[in-house]
Amino acid sequence: MQIIVAPYSGFCFGVKRAVKKGEEIVEKEQRPIASLGPLIHNPQEITRLKNKGIIPRDNINDIEEKKVLIRTHGVPPEVYDQLKDKQLEDCTCPFVKKVQQIANEYAKQDYTILIMGNKDHPEVKGILGWALNKGIAFQDLEELNHLNLTGQKICFVAQTTENTEKFNKVVSFLEGKYPDLVVFNTICSATLERQKSAWELANKVDLMLVVGGLNSANTQQLADLCRKTGVLTKHIEKAEDIEEAWFDGINAVGVTAGASTPDWIIEEVVRTMEEIKNNVEEQVTEPTVEETTEMQEQWEQDMTKYEEVKPGDILTGKVVQINNDEVLVDVGGKSEGIIPSNELSYRKVENPNDFVKVGQEIKALVLKAENSEGNMILSKRRADQEEALVKLEKAFEENSIIEAEVIEVVKGGVLVDVGMRGFVPASLMDRGYVENLEQFIGQKLKFKVIEFNRKDRKAVLSRKAVLDEEYEQNKAKLWNEIEPGQTRKGVVQRITDFGAFVDLGGVDGLLHVSEMGWGRVNHPRDVVKEGDQIEVYVLAVDKEKERISLGLKQLIPSPWETAAQKYSPGSTITGKVVRIAPFGVFVEVEPGIDGLVHISQLAWERVEKPEDVVSIGQEVEAKVLDVDPEKKRMSLSIKEATSRPVKEKKEANRNESYPTEHIEPSGVTIGDVVGDILNDIKNE
Ligand code: SF4
Incomplete structure (x- = not known):
């Protein structure tokens, strides 16, 4: 087994400079110093530096040390202000500084700064800060395609570790769309050299080992690049990650390393492989004649079947194994098909288990019919996309509804998962204005496809169209029913x-x-x-x-339903005066029941006007004279609830012939009332 290390790999100029500077300072200071965030993206090297006294601090408030290193990725301008009480040692790589300067200069001239890169990466966060709120980070053409920057002046830069091929595609796209465009190829030469060198090596070997931090953007780019050649690629952080089984049947192994991988880790990796190589060579045994014949027959069968398979075909297969960076699929061929993890989904794949399960039947598009190991290289992402395009086109033509999960809030709207990314403008997420689009993240909602372009693989969706339709249907149904x-x-x-x-x-x-x-x-x-x-x-x-x-x-039940049982004639109630009329006052006995106290029942003495004895809101005691639930009437007497003065009793005797035919609005005749009074006198 041959082991070849790529001529350009490992520490770049910027990282070497930062590590050297940090080590010199800590040696001179003779006490710990801090770095804001890890100085470089390599956990093993960070541990080594920590042991030397360079302490990574993620949060400014946690920094106890006097001296602080700004790491190679750089920081936004406000961080310098926040650290003004500390002694700063700026280790921002000069190439990164250059990008920050371009962003700042053009933002001041009112350009929109388009940054190709990962918006969560510290380098891109820093550049966005220097772009004075005029920066937009995007990861690929698809995302860029959803931005509407018509009429704006555009300045296009890239994260220093980005891929050149992707950069060139974006430039062609922007040139065709925005006339007021300035482009700066800010991909660093160290990145370019490492990418070129890895590409050439990957095309010559059977297995590529890409060594570097799993969170290192430039190492991830290298691994993706190697996979694109179709060669089996493993991204490892250290020698201990190597598995012996990877080397079965391998004749040549290529090794490359990210710009933040120190030489000592690369050396350990090579040493470990040398040991495996010796073991493998010792263990090789010749197959028996029967085994050889069987293998030959199987191979011929598979070959016949596979001669027909070509790139672009969509195959159905069963997931047989899930590794960290690839999934093996049995598509019935002579060997398993490989889906590199970044080909599982257009979403960020951190753990392939989140996207497929062993035994699951899936569809995958053939990227390469056979690599140097005889494996087919497949893409589930592209098969899903093809399927999604068919589904979207059908939904668009038939004006039918599709379901999709909201996955991300972007400028001007949200992205939804329709097997590929679909865009929903904010104004089409609901029937009214939506203030917070984040509330929809993770929700499966119904949409209509209102714009579809198969060539550009672009779909614009509307939830509002679904809601409007539902609204109209409900309205018609309601009027009907x-x-x-x-x-x-x-x-x-x-x-x-x-x-x-x-x-x-x-x-x-x-x-x-x-x-x-x-x-x-x-x-x-x-x-x-x-x-x-x-x-x-x-x-x-x-x-x-x-x-x-x-x-x-x-x-709710009417209080009149139970009024007759609750208020029998002769009982006393307490209520509030709610209305005054010339002929008497109305007293609220309970909500919904107002009783009338006729003017003659207000007091024992003669009353000219009801206002002379009661006022609105006054609480009074009154005797129930009569209740008529059917007519919803109740007659009350305030004077009956009080004892009659002696003078009034005599007066009553003199008025025995008072006319009784006058009927009060309460339904109680004055005769009834007078009769009661006479009875009272007799009883006395
Ligand atoms: S990769 Fe390039 S930009 Fe990044 S630190 Fe190294 S030299 Fe600087």
């Missing part, structure tokens, strides 16, 4: 002084204040508030004028 006498559920939409408008599901009905309760309701807000879900009684429906009258009190 609603009848007086029904009880319906609704949501209080709007409150006015005279009532509340209740949405019954596409149509609003009016709940008048007088229909809200049996008692007196001063304002509709005392009973309901906007957003309340309530049950209402349909009082009247006018389909022509599209008006619906609703009631609430009809759904």
Whole structure:
């Protein structure tokens, strides 16, 4: 087994410079110093530096040390202010500094700064800071395609570790779309050299080992690049990650390393492989004649079948093994097909187990019919995309509804998972204005496809279109079904002084204040508030004028139903004066029951005007004279609830012939009242 190390690999100029500077300072200071975030993206090297006294601090508030190193990735300008009380040693790589300067200079000239890179990477966060809120980070053409920057001046830069091929594609796209464009190829030469060198080596070997931090962007780029050649690629951090089984049948292994991988880790990796190589060579045994014949037959069978398979074909297979960076799929061929983890989904794949399960049947598109090991290189992501395009096109043409999960909030809207990314503008996420789009993340919602372009693989969706349609359908159904006498559920939409408008599901009905309760309701807000879900009684429906009258009190028992049992004639009640009329006053006995005290029943002495003896709101005691639940009337007497002065009794005797034919609004005749008084006198 041959082991070849790529001529350009490992520590780059910027990282070497930062590590050297940090080591010199800590040696000179003779006490620990801090680095804001890890100095470089390599955990093993960070541990070594920590042991020397360079302590990584993720949070500015946690920094106890006096001296602070700014790492190679750089920081946004505000961080310098936040650290003004510390002694700063700026280790930002000069190449990164250059990108920050470009972003800052052009932002000041009112350019929109487009940054190709990972918006969560510290380097991109720093550049966004220098772009003075005029920066937009994007990861690929698809994301860029959703941005509408028409009429804006564009300055395009890239994260220093980005891929050149991708950069060139983006430039072609931007040139065709934005006339006011300036482009700076900010991909660093160290990155380019490492990518070129890894690409050339990957095309010559059977297995590529890419060594470097799993969180290192440039190492990830190298691994992706090697996989694109179709060669089996393993991204490892250290020698201990190597598995002996990887080297079965391997003739040549290539080794490359990210710009933040120190030489000592690369040396350990090579040493470990040398040991494996010796073991493998010792263990090789020749197969028997029978085994050889069997293998030959199997191979011929597989070959016949596989001669027909070509790149672009979509195959169905079963997942047989899930590794950290690839998934093996049995597609019935001579060997398993390989899906590199970045080909599992267009979403970020951190753990392949989140996307497939062993035994699961999946579809995958053939990227390469056979690599140097005889494995087919497959992509589930692209097969899903092909399937999604068919589904989207059908939904677009038929104006049908599709379900999709909201996965990300982006500028101007959200991205949804439709087997590929679909874009929903913010204004089409609901029927009204949506303030917080984050609330939809993770939700599976219904959409219509309102724009579709197969060539550009672009789909624009609308949830509003679905909601509008549902609204119209509900409205028509409601008008068809609603009848007086029904009880319906609704949501209080709007409150006015005279009532509340209740949405019954596409149509609003009016709940008048007088229909809200049996008692007196001063304002509709005392009973309901906007957003309340309530049950209402349909009082009247006018389909022509599209008006619906609703009631609430009809759904609760009337207090008159039990009034006769509760208030028998002769019993005493306490109530409040709620209305004064020339002929008497009305007293609220309980909400919904007002009793009349006739002017003659207000006091033993003669009363000219009711206002002379009572006032609105006054609490009074009164005797029940009569209750008529059917007519909803109750007659009361305040004077009967008090003891009669002696002078009044004599007066009463003199008035025995008082006329009795006059009928009061309460239904009690004055004769009844006088008769009662005479009885009282007799009893005395
Ligand atoms: S990869 Fe390039 S930009 Fe990044 S630290 Fe190294 S030299 Fe600087």
